[in-house]
Amino acid sequence: MVRVAPINLTFNPKTLWFDPGELEIEKDMPVVVRTARGTEFGIAASEVIEVPEEQVRALKSALRPVERIATEEDVERAREMEEKSRDALPIFKEMAREAHEDMHPVSVEFLLDGDKAVFYFEAEERI
Numbered sequence: 001m002v003r004v005a006p007i008n009l010t011f012n013p014k015t016l017w018f019d020p021g022e023l024e025i026e027k028d029m030p031v032v033v034r035t036a037r038g039t040e041f042g043i044a045a046s047e048v049i050e051v052p053e054e055q056v057r058a059l060k061s062a063l064r065p066v067e068r069i070a071t072e073e074d075v076e077r078a079r080e081m082e083e084k085s086r087d088a089l090p091i092f093k094e095m096a097r098e099a100h101e102d103m104h105p106v107s108v109e110f111l112l113d114g115d116k117a118v119f120y121f122e123a124e125e126r127i
Contacts, residue, residue, distance in 0.1 A: 001050040005066050007033055007042040010082075011109045011118070015045045017056075019063040024048070030070035030078075036061075037118070038111045041070065041078035074112070081110040085117075092119055103127050 005020035018033050025031060029044040056063060070078070088108040096103040106120040121127075 002053055002056045002063075003048050004051055004056070004063065005031070005048050006045040007031060007066070008045050009033075009035075009040055009042045011107070011120070016042075017051075017059070017063060018066045020048045020066045023066055023069060025066065025069070030075055032067045032070050032074050032112065034064050034067055036064075038116050039067065039113050041074065041081075041112045077112060077114075081112060081114055084110050084114070088117065092121075096121065100127055 003020055004017040005023070005025045006015045007018050008015055018031075025044045025048050027044055027046045031042050031044055033040050033042050068074075085108045088110070089105060092105045092108055096105050100123075102123050102125065104122045106122055109118045109120070110116070111118075
């Protein structure tokens with residue numbers, strides 16, 4: 001059996017599994033995780049669970065680590081990035097309107113480090 005931490009990230013509708021290492025994680029606990037995109041803030045969907053090794057091997061990629069239980073500074077930083085994301089959306093909408101009328105901005109997400117932003121939009125055709 002393999003220990004996994006089910007974590008919910010803000011802009012991902014799925015609960016993702018991470019390697020908790022030796023951390024004891026409880027449901028609803030804020031955590032900092034490492035993803036392919038960078039450092040992200042998440043909330044534990046449940047306590048650490050044990051799953052069969054076959055399930056972990058069947059995943060598309062190896063389990064990424066839970067870096068740490070979020071500190072108060074991490075929680076505050078996540079709030080700041082959420083606010084920065086909300087503030088960026090009207091600017092994104094204006095830029096999209098000028099660049100391509102078929103681009104419909106949905107949201108902006110700043111990762112926890114603040115050094116990367118992801119811009120989400122809808123369009124009938126590829127833009």
